Amino acid sequence: MATTTNSERRGWTQNPDAVKRDILTVALSEFAANGLSGTRVDTIASRTRTSKRMIYYYFGDKLGLYTRALEAAYLKVREGEASLDLDHLQPKEALARLVAFTFDHHRKNPDFIRMVMIENIHNAEHLAASQVIRDLNVAAIEKLARICQGGQDQGVFREGLDPVAIHWQISAASFFNVSNRPTFSSIFGNELFEEEAQRRIRQQTVDSILAMVAKPEATG
Amino acid sequence: MATTTNSERRGWTQNPDAVKRDILTVALSEFAANGLSGTRVDTIASRTRTSKRMIYYYFGDKLGLYTRALEAAYLKVREGEASLDLDHLQPKEALARLVAFTFDHHRKNPDFIRMVMIENIHNAEHLAASQVIRDLNVAAIEKLARICQGGQDQGVFREGLDPVAIHWQISAASFFNVSNRPTFSSIFGNELFEEEAQRRIRQQTVDSILAMVAKPEATG
DNA sequence: CCCAAAATGTTCTAACCGGTACAATTCGTC
DNA sequence: GACGAATTGTACCGGTTAGAACATTTTGGG
Numbered sequence: 207m208a209t210t211t212n213s214e215r216r217g218w219t220q221n222p223d224a225v226k227r228d229i230l231t232v233a234l235s236e237f238a239a240n241g242l243s244g245t246r247v248d249t250i251a252s253r254t255r256t257s258k259r260m261i262y263y264y265f266g267d268k269l270g271l272y273t274r275a276l277e278a279a280y281l282k283v284r285e286g287e288a289s290l291d292l293d294h295l296q297p298k299e300a301l302a303r304l305v306a307f308t309f310d311h312h313r314k315n316p317d318f319i320r321m322v323m324i325e326n327i328h329n330a331e332h333l334a335a336s337q338v339i340r341d342l343n344v345a346a347i348e349k350l351a352r353i354c355q356g357g358q359d360q361g362v363f364r365e366g367l368d369p370v371a372i373h374w375q376i377s378a379a380s381f382f383n384v385s386n387r388p389t390f391s392s393i394f395g396n397e398l399f400e401e402e403a404q405r406r407i408r409q410q411t412v413d414s415i416l417a418m419v420a421k422p423e424a425t426g
Numbered sequence: 427m428a429t430t431t432n433s434e435r436r437g438w439t440q441n442p443d444a445v446k447r448d449i450l451t452v453a454l455s456e457f458a459a460n461g462l463s464g465t466r467v468d469t470i471a472s473r474t475r476t477s478k479r480m481i482y483y484y485f486g487d488k489l490g491l492y493t494r495a496l497e498a499a500y501l502k503v504r505e506g507e508a509s510l511d512l513d514h515l516q517p518k519e520a521l522a523r524l525v526a527f528t529f530d531h532h533r534k535n536p537d538f539i540r541m542v543m544i545e546n547i548h549n550a551e552h553l554a555a556s557q558v559i560r561d562l563n564v565a566a567i568e569k570l571a572r573i574c575q576g577g578q579d580q581g582v583f584r585e586g587l588d589p590v591a592i593h594w595q596i597s598a599a600s601f602f603n604v605s606n607r608p609t610f611s612s613i614f615g616n617e618l619f620e621e622e623a624q625r626r627i628r629q630q631t632v633d634s635i636l637a638m639v640a641k642p643e644a645t646g
Numbered sequence: 647c648c649c650a651a652a653a654t655g656t657t658c659t660a661a662c663c664g665g666t667a668c669a670a671t672t673c674g675t676c
Numbered sequence: 677g678a679c680g681a682a683t684t685g686t687a688c689c690g691g692t693t694a695g696a697a698c699a700t701t702t703t704g705g706g
Contacts, residue, residue, distance in 0.1 A: 220672055220683055241547055243464035247664060259684065262665065322609055323543055327461055330608035343613045370614050371627065375599075381606065382598035388550035389542055390597075393563045394590050407591065414595075414634045440653055440702055467694060479654065482695065 225256050226264050233261075234275040238317040241324050242272055273332045277339060279321040284342045286311060292349070297357030298416060304353065305376050305415050309408045312380040319384045347373055354419070363419045372415065379411040445476050446484050453481075454495040458537040461544050462492055493552045497559060499541040504562045506531060512569070517577030521639065522632050524573065525596050529628045532600040539604045567593055574639070583639045592635065599631040 232253045236245045247268055251258035265271040290307050292300040312319060325333050333339055350369045357363030383404075391399055398407065452473045456465045467488055471478035485491040510527050512520040532539060545553050553559055570589045577583030603624075611619055618627065 222683070225683090241461060241463060243461060246662090248662090257685070258665090259686085263683075268664065320547065322606070323547060326606055326608045327540065327543060327547070328608075330612040333609055334612050340613055347614070370618060371623075371630075373614075374602075374610070374618060374627065375630070377606070377610075378602035379595075379598050382594075382602050385605070386542070386546055386597070386601065388546045388548075389553055390594070392550040392554045393560055394567070394593075398590060398594060403591075407594065410591075410595070410638065414638065417637055418630065418634065442653070445653085466692090468692090477655065478695085479656085483653075488694065 222264075225260055228254050228256060229261055229264065229271070230275060230278050233271050234278050234317060234321070237272055237275050237324065238279070238320040242268075242328060245272075247271075269332070273336065276321055276325060276332060277336055279318045280339045280342055283311070283315050283318045284346065286315070287346065292353065297353055297360060297362055300353045301357070301419065302412050302416060304350065305380075305412045306408055308376050309380045309383065309411060312384050313404075316384055319381060322381070323385050357419065362421065364421045367419055372419065375415055375418065376411075379407075379414075383407065442484075445480055448474050448476060449481055449484065449491070450495060450498050453491050454498050454537060454541070457492055457495050457544065458499070458540040462488075462548060465492075467491075489552070493556065496541055496545060496552060497556055499538045500559045500562055503531070503535050503538045504566065506535070507566065512573065517573055517580060517582055518636060520573045521577070522636060524570065525600075525632045525635050526628055528596050529600045529603065529631060532604050533624075536604055539601060542601070543605050577639065582641065584641045587639055592639065595635055595638065596631075599627075599634075603627065 229250070233245075233250050236250050236253070239245075245268075247258060247261060250271075251261060254260075261271060265274060287307075290304070292303060295303065347369055350373055354363060354367045354369050354372070358365060358367065387399055397403055449470070453465075453470050456470050456473070459465075465488075467478060467481060470491075471481060474480075481491060485494060507527075510524070512523055515523065567589055570593055574583060574587045574589050574592070578585060578587065607619055617623055
């Protein structure tokens with residue numbers, strides 16, 4: 207071994223944050239792809255610039271890493287949602303935009319969808335432990351609640367709307383569209399998931415939600 | 427039960443069909459509960475009246491058993507659907523019944539839902555291999571297609587309806603309602619999943635579908 | 647009654663996999 | 677520049693798990 211100047215060293219460079227981020231990124235992708243029990247810690251480690259040792263050093267155990275990856279998925283997706291500003295729009299337009307955005311956003315974040323699917327398989331027991339995630343989702347509902355309130359104040363939405371129920375409807379369509387694509391297209395073909403059909407479905411979803419919140423007598 | 431002449435025997439009674447059924451029932455419940463990689467063959471065996479040996483004897487390997495369990499889940503659920511007779515009803519009433527039935531039926535078959543979720547996590551690669559399942563689902567669509575055709579013939583449904591797209595809408599609501607209950611209720615509470623709220627959601631789903639297929643000008 | 651094939655019991659194993667022990671290096675700080 | 681704490685490298689282990697080997701019993705047919 208030659209005398210080391212700079213580039214060739216016997217040691218290494220410490221960089222805790224980068225290491226954590228590296229691990230978390232790989233972990234998210236692996237867990238999303240293979241599920242909790244389907245994922246191998248060794249596989250995560252090998253895709254990392256660091257080693258298995260560091261996974262256990264920073265995240266304790268496999269479950270700890272999974273939980274943090276789940277949080278990371280939520281954080282990333284909610285971050286994207288924050289970019290949507292609806293406050294200057296009229297209620298109907300705001301709601302339409304929100305629905306269309308959610309539909310598209312879910313499509314663009316399949317890893318997030320898969321993590322939620324996996325959590326549901328596990329009865330949401332790890333999500334339940336995360337206060338971070340609860341806060342993020344409550345924030346999402348508040349945006350919807352403001353729109354509903356605005357629409358009711360202006361008399362264009364019917365009374366007694368339940369923001370959570372509306373969120374349920376929006377999520378059902380947007381989520382299912384991504385989560386069940388494999389089985390659905392395997393059985394019925396891929397047509398429904400090509401661009402034009404997806405636009406139609408999205409529009410249909412928007413229309414359904416708008417019809418749901420509209421005042422019974424007001425058609426316009 | 428087979429006739430047992432002697433209760434104390436050195437040997438045993440052969441019963442291939444019962445053994446297969448026993449294994450398959452337990453396997454379905456285990457796979458639905460724990461996923462493909464989360465399920466232990468030994469656990470299945472222990473819940474069975476037979477042994478691990480027989481699992482491999484009849485089903486080859488873990489994947490073979492899983493695939494058969496998946497088929498069994500589809501068969502069971504489609505069997506339940508067959509009990510629904512809509513041919514004597516008017517199109518709108520028939521469609522309303524079909525939607526409400528699907529909604530309830532999914533709720534009553536969480537194991538089936540979970541198997542489909544698991545399949546989707548695995549990108550439907552095992553389902554793709556099963557011709558049985560494809561046939562079953564195509565049959566389900568035909569029922570819906572008949573209703574659509576009837577409604578169009580009578581002029582109460584609009585033209586150009588796509589039965590697969592309608593099936594998508596029905597499934598999205600009915601499926602999501604079961605599949606995402608854990609995460610959803612963990613975040614927003616359990617209210618939406620109590621009986622009365624569920625009735626409301628079901629009605630809302632029925633109404634949405636009916637509105638979707640209705641002729642634009644015809645309100646009645 | 648006998649025999650081959652089907653069905654079942656019992657025992658074992660090789661690979662895998664989450665996690666750890668132990669050692670070495672780096673870094674902040676005094 | 678030394679020292680303790682934080683970080684990283686390397687090698688290993690013990691339990692688990694899918695599956696196989698080998699032995700035995702049952703069953704149906706001639």
